[in-house]
Amino acid sequence: MAFLDELCSKLGEKWVLRGEDILPYLRDLKGPKGPALAVACPASSAQVADVLALCHAHDVCVIPQGGNTNVCRMAVPEQAPPSIVLSLKRMNRVSEVDAACYTLTAEAGCLLQVAQEAAADVNRCFAPDWGARGSATIGGAIATNGGGLNVIRYGTTRDQVLGLEVVLPDGRIWDGLRALRKDNSGYDLKQLFIGSEGTLGIVTKAVFKLHPAQPISQSAMAVPTRMSGLMELLELARDIGGDRLTAFELMSGLLIDKALERYPDLRHPMQTRARYYLLVRFSDQSSVSDRLTQLMEKAIDRGLIQDAVIAQSSLQERNLWELREQMIPHQYFTHPSFKWDVSVPISRMSEFIAQIETLSDALTTHAALCISGHVGDGNIHLDMFPELPPGPEYQTLGETLLPKVDQLIWSMGGSIVAEHGVGSEFVDRMRAQKPPVEYAMMQSVKSLLDPKGIMNPGKLLHAD
Ligand SMILES: Cc1cc2nc3c(=O)[nH]c(=O)nc-3n(C[C@H](O)[C@H](O)[C@H](O)COP(=O)(O)OP(=O)(O)OC[C@H]3O[C@@H](n4cnc5c(N)ncnc54)[C@H](O)[C@@H]3O)c2cc1C
Incomplete structure (x- = not known):
């Protein structure tokens, strides 16, 4: 039976997209990319395993795709080999939220925002968070080791993952879906798949750590007097806020002006116009207002900042964060x-x-x-x-x-x-950053797990 017929027999005609239907999956934020035979949309880990076993047998490459929100050309096919895109969009459920054990288990195609809301429903915090939360998936977050806005408090996605289920390139399913906080029984294999950009296998499910909810957040925007004072300011914010410091972000004055031009509902929160601004957020279970005020006052006394505003309402808070999330240069420059x-x-x-x-x-x-x-x-x-x-x-x-x-x-x-990863965009330049021994170890891992090189070719690393 021909490859595509077999694929249809495994998933059903409806879930093997072809022709014009696949075009949206072949382009990303940077525009169109290479061709694909089809887009496969499995609904379960068993179906992902069937698809990978079939691709392995036919030497067809597999490009895993979540929300396709990456910014380094990672989830679209390159020109050369016959490929399919494997979309995780049907595997989008939160399977379990265990409030008592502070864990959440979900399928790989679950959106970050859906996981965040499920955690918030039981008064818990799901830490991975960034501007694309409404379209990025937890599988994509794991495969890119996404960072984002909460890293300063909770670490990157890697720090949140307790267990994974992964389908290997030959179709075997690895059940590492454990919620253990301690497991020193050998190599921590899940770490290989975190940040692997779909080059080693397909993450199908994951168990994440949750944290106590921090329902009260307040942010301040400040103009640094001199950039050389950034480190001192961060230290001061940590001294005063401790673990309450949940964001310490730099914003470009140029991009703020562009955002204000484009989005008339946004407001510039201060009179001072500057090249750079800082956005600092404290979060806790009770008011953080006194500490945030103390931070701004001390920073002004020490000459670290020349102007600051503290959000006094949820509307002002939202305005500051909307400005932050519109720091997307490609929106404004063509x-x-x-x-x-x-x-x-x-x-x-x-x-x-x-x-x-x-x-x-x-x-x-x-x-x-x-x-x-x-x-x-x-x-x-x-x-x-x-x-x-x-x-x-x-x-x-x-x-x-x-x-x-x-x-x-x-x-x-x-x-x-x-934090954005390598994809095909940085694959050459990244190589020069790695000591040769480190690069060779990466190649060995790749050839061990994916000897036929069918997983997301042209991304992350070169085979030789
Ligand atoms: C407005 C905006 C803001 C952003 N801010 C941040 C930020 O602050 N921090 C940050 O880190 N990123 C940020 N990003 C980038 C992007 O959202 C992340 O890279 C995200 O993790 C990608 O998730 P995704 O579901 O869209 O994955 P995709 O883009 O679909 O795929 C990304 C990579 O993961 C692989 N992949 C996807 N799903 C799986 C799976 N189930 N198993 C194996 N491999 C898989 C793909 O093959 C590809 O290599 C931002 C993007 C936008 C558009």
Whole structure:
């Protein structure tokens, strides 16, 4: 029987999409990508196993896809090999919320927001959270080790996962769906799949840790007097807030102006206009107002900030966070950009930003430089939009700029792929960041689990 007929017999005609129906699955935020034979939409782990066994037998590649909200071209096929996209969208249920044990179990296609709401219903907090919460899935969060807004308090997705069920490339199901807080019985294999970008297998279910709900949150927006004071300000926020510090974000003045132009319901919360702003949030089970006020007062006394507002209502709080979530450069600039998702030690963050500004001024004229991100985690998103059309001049600039900035990041002990992952976009540049022994170990893991190389080829790493 031909491959597609067999696929239909396993899933039913209706759940093997073809023709025009597959086009939305072949493009992402960056536009269209390579072709696919079909999009398979299994409804259970057993069906995922059937699909993978079939693909393994026919040497058909498999591109796992959750919400397709990644920003590094990870969940769409490349040009070369015959591929199918495997969409997890039908496996979208929360299976269990155990309030007493502080765990939540869900299928991989469950949306972050659905998991958050299920946890909130029993007065618990599901920690992974970012702007794409309404379309990103927990499988995608696991496969990218998503970071987001709560990392400073709870860590990344990796820190939240207790157990996984995974379908391996040959169709075997690994049941590691355990909710144990302690298990030292050997290699912690689930860690291999977290951050693996769909290159080792398909996550079908996961058990997450939950945390006590923090129903009261209050945020302040502040203008730093000098970026070199960021570290001191973060230390002060930690001293005063302790575990209540749930966000310490950097916002670009340029992107705030663009967001205000585009979304007339948004308001600039302060008179002062600046290149950078900070958004600090405290959360707890009772009021955090006194501590937040204390932080802002002390920061002004020490000359760390020159202006600040504290949200006084849920409307003002929402406005601050809506501004934060609209820090999406590609919404406002249509010409091509050079981008980095950088982490450097927090102590070197201001030095890094200063060097980037200097480099950008020296190499480009009229480049829009957008810098924002989770600065409390040492992570910033950096986009540089030179006023150049795509063409030879743009290309030459890229050839100079990219290695210079990558080198700068590495010289500071940082990473050029902090939270958004590698995908096909950073696959070449990431290799230079890894010691050869580390890269070889990654290749060995890949060839051990996926010897035919059918899982998400062209993403994350090169086979040789
Ligand atoms: C507005 C916006 C804000 C964002 N903010 C953040 C942020 O703050 N922090 C952050 O980390 N990311 C952020 N992202 C990026 C994105 O939301 C995350 O990468 C997210 O984890 C992707 O989830 P997804 O379900 O969309 O996965 P997809 O984009 O569909 O897939 C991502 C990768 O995971 C693989 N994959 C998906 N599901 C599975 C599965 N079940 N098993 C195995 N592999 C799988 C895919 O093959 C692909 O390699 C943001 C994106 C947007 C659009």
